[in-house]
Amino acid sequence: QSALTQPASVSGSPGQSITISCTGTSSDVGGYNYVSWYQQHPGKAPKLMIHGVTNRPSGISNRFSGSKSGNTASLTISGLQAEDEADYYCCSSTSSTTWVFGGGTKLTVL
Amino acid sequence: EVQLVESGGGLVQPGESLRLSCAASGSTLSENWMHWVRQAPGKGLVWVSHIKGVGTSTSYADSVKGRFTISGDNAKNTLYLQMNSLTAEDTAVYYCARGGPNRSFDYWGQGALVTVSS
Numbered sequence: 002q003s004a005l006t007q008p009a010s011v012s013g014s015p016g017q018s019i020t021i022s023c024t025g026t027s028s029d030v031g032g033y034n035y036v037s038w039y040q041q042h043p044g045k046a047p048k049l050m051i052h053g054v055t056n057r058p059s060g061i062s063n064r065f066s067g068s069k070s071g072n073t074a075s076l077t078i079s080g081l082q083a084e085d086e087a088d089y090y091c092c093s094s095t096s097s098t099t100w101v102f103g104g105g106t107k108l109t110v111l
Numbered sequence: 112e113v114q115l116v117e118s119g120g121g122l123v124q125p126g127e128s129l130r131l132s133c134a135a136s137g138s139t140l141s142e143n144w145m146h147w148v149r150q151a152p153g154k155g156l157v158w159v160s161h162i163k164g165v166g167t168s169t170s171y172a173d174s175v176k177g178r179f180t181i182s183g184d185n186a187k188n189t190l191y192l193q194m195n196s197l198t199a200e201d202t203a204v205y206y207c208a209r210g211g212p213n214r215s216f217d218y219w220g221q222g223a224l225v226t227v228s229s
Contacts, residue, residue, distance in 0.1 A: 002172060002173055004155070034213065035213050035215075037211075037213065037216070039156070039216070046206060046219040046220065046222060047148075047156060047208075047219055048219070049211060049215055049217050052211060052212050052213045052214075052215035052217075053212060053213030053215070054213075056212070056213065058211075088155075090156050092215070092216070094214035098161075098168075098170050099158065099161075099170050099171075100146070100158035100161070100214070101158065102148075102155060102157060102158060103155070105155040
């Protein structure tokens with residue numbers, strides 16, 4: 002159950018786009034379309050942003066999008082806004098019906 | 112609206128036990144997968160355990176297997192996490208979360224802080 006690999010930090014200016022990668026293995030990210038992404042502001046509970054690699058829950062802005070290629074999933078945020086500054090975590094279900102998170106990525110809006 | 116409210120956190124000594132509760136409203140425990148996820152101070156999210164329905168199937172992270180037990184009470188619509196043989200490495204905020212579409216976590220509680228220290 003090794004953690005998925007995410008960059009520790011990314012940054013972008015308002016209006017720009019950024020992409021956060023999430024690399025796993027064929028037993029998790031690459032093997033199933035069960036990748037989800039979470040946004041967490043300091044002191045708050047995580048919030049579901051993307052499920053099933055590409056699907057946005059109701060109420061989530063279409064500025065957030067997800068994709069996957071092989072063992073790497075990605076979250077793209079377009080039209081960056083100040084309120085997007087937060088920690089982002091990817092997560093994947095695995096072949097043994099467990100779940101594994103990425104280490105988290107701190108997004109800074111410059 | 113779905114609400115999850117954790118309780119039972121606190122300060123315990125190494126080797127002791129603690130039971131966390133997660134009271135659900137707006138959602139029926141027996142109809143959903145439910146999870147516990149923890150976050151050590153300043154660290155990332157770590158999945159801990161899941162239960163399918165209430166007791167039909169469970170799984171655990173290797174780090175807690177054999178020490179933690181997840182369970183639920185249909186009548187009280189409440190999820191539990193029994194934690195035994197606690198160590199300092201178990202110090203974290205523990206969140207309960209409801210299983211959502213595509214094996215995601217769609218609703219989260221506010222978290223309960225567990226501190227293991229002598």
